[in-house]
Amino acid sequence: MTKVPAGVELRLARAKKLMRGEMLHLADVEKDFKDRFMGASPLDHFEILPQDDVNFRAYIFFKKHADITECETNGLSQAMRDVVHRKLEEYGRGKRDEITVDFEFDSYEEVVRNFEGNYFLRMRK
DSSP, X not given: OOOOOHHXXXXXXXXXXXXXXXXXTHHHHHHHHHHHHBTTBSEEEEEEEESXXXXXXXXXXXXXXXXXXXXXXXXXXXHHHHHHHHHHHHTTSOOTTTOEEEEEEEEHHHHHHHHTTOHHHHHTO
């Protein structure tokens, strides 16, 4: 087994700590969001990722492309935005006026059509 130089080991430990801090409670936000909307809406997939401590990107995927417009019109998209902000605040990530959440709405249809059905490839776009 190769020994990692002390300086590198320390930098790796710091990077891991930083990553844990950036990811803190985001899995809880995802779970709560899915519990609220999965099955009760055309939601297909949801992920929230940190950009840094106060900036996030939330990906909301509906089943069909037409669901994006319909949910924006009927208020469901705004309700989803509100839940994300409320959960981030509830889990101590910041109040609505202290953080930025960039929301991206898309559909599973588009992911299949343009990204081989792979959400990860879509989110890297």
